[in-house]
Amino acid sequence: LRELRSGVSSSPASISSSSPSSSSPPSSSSNNATQQRQPGAIIIGVRKGGTRALLEMLNLHPDVEVAKAEVHYFNVEEHYRRGLAWYKTQMPFTLPGQLTVEKTPGYFAAPQVPARVWAMNPAVRLLLIVRDPAERLVSDYTQVLHNRLTRHKPYLPLEELLLNEGRIDPGYKALHRSLYHQHLARWLEVFPMDQIHVVDGDALIKDPFPELRKAERFLNLPPKISPNNFYYNTTKGFYCLLSAGHDKCLDESKGRPHAPLSTQAFKKLCRYFRKPNKLFFEMVGRSFPWC
Numbered sequence: 001l002r003e004l005r006s007g008v009s010s011s012p013a014s015i016s017s018s019s020p021s022s023s024s025p026p027s028s029s030s031n032n033a034t035q036q037r038q039p040g041a042i043i044i045g046v047r048k049g050g051t052r053a054l055l056e057m058l059n060l061h062p063d064v065e066v067a068k069a070e071v072h073y074f075n076v077e078e079h080y081r082r083g084l085a086w087y088k089t090q091m092p093f094t095l096p097g098q099l100t101v102e103k104t105p106g107y108f109a110a111p112q113v114p115a116r117v118w119a120m121n122p123a124v125r126l127l128l129i130v131r132d133p134a135e136r137l138v139s140d141y142t143q144v145l146h147n148r149l150t151r152h153k154p155y156l157p158l159e160e161l162l163l164n165e166g167r168i169d170p171g172y173k174a175l176h177r178s179l180y181h182q183h184l185a186r187w188l189e190v191f192p193m194d195q196i197h198v199v200d201g202d203a204l205i206k207d208p209f210p211e212l213r214k215a216e217r218f219l220n221l222p223p224k225i226s227p228n229n230f231y232y233n234t235t236k237g238f239y240c241l242l243s244a245g246h247d248k249c250l251d252e253s254k255g256r257p258h259a260p261l262s263t264q265a266f267k268k269l270c271r272y273f274r275k276p277n278k279l280f281f282e283m284v285g286r287s288f289p290w291c
């Protein structure tokens, strides 16, 4: 733990990483000791929206510790059956008052997840990072293509999966994952909108700091992340992170060149998303400059 290493103590009372109902009762031996706690905030999606970048950037904050690996607790039955005690073992060790954050982008579109998250902690804070849904779809396809090629397996060109007789095929899975309003509607059956903070993934790419400042505010964290924590890496073509003299860029699976898609097909995609996007904007009470 950075705070233990540096001997700095900061325990903002406003941060709770577990619900009163489900946390262990305080004991004299555990009060000041590090423990694995359930998350006080979860990045629920969207897949390819910039969830890793957001997690790593939040981790710059001294009061935040993040689960490095995706846990898939609420969306994978086998994991969920292992119970909350297992979930906590997947979390980092934290001091009381530190905020635990995990990210699993698969949570957003999985119908069973919102009620399960609520059952864990109805006060948990949710972060949803979104990105132009057409770009997201191409990024999603590119990732699957890359995984297939790595395993020496064939995969159809994007246009063949996306179009059926020249029209957008609504059955394409990656298309469905970009219908943000449908998935958010399920979360809003369970959580109020003010418990869900929407991060602009396109803005995070262009200039991360303002998005991080807004996220700090939402999480009731003192403003500790600064513009000096970021520098633009011209080789990578993305912002990288700077902390305590160390710099870190996200790995090569983040920010790789996208698979080709004709301008005509991309335009069809943009047209297809116009209505769903409008519905999403109404739900979140703001709009985004998407295609």
Ligand SMILES: Nc1ncnc2c1ncn2[C@@H]1O[C@H](COP(=O)(O)OS(=O)(=O)O)[C@@H](OP(=O)(O)O)[C@H]1O
Residues within 6 Å of the ligand: 046, 047, 048, 049, 050, 051, 052, 053, 105, 139, 140, 143, 204, 205, 238, 239, 240, 250, 253, 254, 255, 256
């Ligand atoms: N600073 C920085 N560095 C690198 N990449 C960045 C950064 N900020 C945001 N992004 C964007 O994050 C996209 C990957 O999103 P996710 O991390 O959510 O992907 S995943 O769902 O976990 O696989 C990834 O998508 P692609 O560009 O399509 O690869 C990036 O555009």
